[in-house]
Amino acid sequence: MADADPVSESLAAARPLSPHLSIYKPLFTMMMSIVHRITGAALYAGALLLALYLLGLALGPSAFGAVSWIVDSLIGRLFVLLFSWALFHHLLGGVRHAIWDRGLYLDSDGRELLAKVSLGGGLALTALLWIASSLFG
Template sequence: MAHSDAKAARPLSPHLTIFRPLITMVMSIVHRITGAALYFGMLLLAWWLVALASGPEAFGTVDRFLGSWFGMLILFGFTWALVHHMLGGLRHLVWDTGAGFTRAARNGLAWATIIGSVLLTLLIWIVAFIAR
C-alpha cells in the first residue's frame, strides 16, 4: 500500500482565478443563468394568466405591478433572457451540425449572441411601445 503522507505529483484543478475568462466561458455561464431566470419568469406569466382568469380586480393588480417602473424592468430583463437563451440555443444548434468549432467561429458566435440579444430586445421593446 502506498504511503498516505506522500504528496501526489499531479496538477491542481484549474479555477477561474487561474484562467482569463474567455467569451465562450462567459456565454456558457450566462446561458445557464438565463435558463434559470426563464424558469422564474414563467411564474410571472402564470400570475398574469391566473389574474386574467380571476377577473378585473385581480388583473388590475398584476397590470399595475407590471406597468410600474420595477415591473417594466423585470419584463425587460425577462425579454432579454428569453432572446439571449434562444440565440444561445441556436448557437448550440450550429455546433450540433458540426460547424463553428474554429476559434474565430466560436468567438464570433458568442459575440453575435450578446450583440444580437441586446439589439433584438431593444427592437422588441421599441416596436411594443410604438404599437402601444
C-alpha cells in the same frame, strides 16, 4: 473492503488537481456561457411571474388589479424588459450551441463570432420588440 493498492495511491497523489476558475483567463465565450446559464435560470422566475399575471387575468378584475403591478410599475417594466432580453439571449445561445453540435464554427474565431452574434442579436431583437411594442401596442 479490500486494502488500497499503494501504487494507485501514489499515482493519485501525484495527479494534478483541477485548476480553479481564478487560474483561467476570462474569455468572452466563457462569460457568454455563464450568462446563458443565468438567463436560463431567470426565465424560470419570469415564467412564474408571467403565470401569476395570466392567473390574475383569468380570475377577474379584482385579482387582475392586484397583479397588474407586474407591467404597470417602473420596476415591472424593467423586469419585462430584462425578461424579454433573457428570452432572446437564451434562444440565440441555444442556436449557437446547435451550430456547434453540427461541428461548425468550432475554431477560436468562429466561437468568438457566434458569441458576439448571440449577444448583439439578443440586444437587437429586444430593441426591435420594444420599438414595435411602443409603435403598435
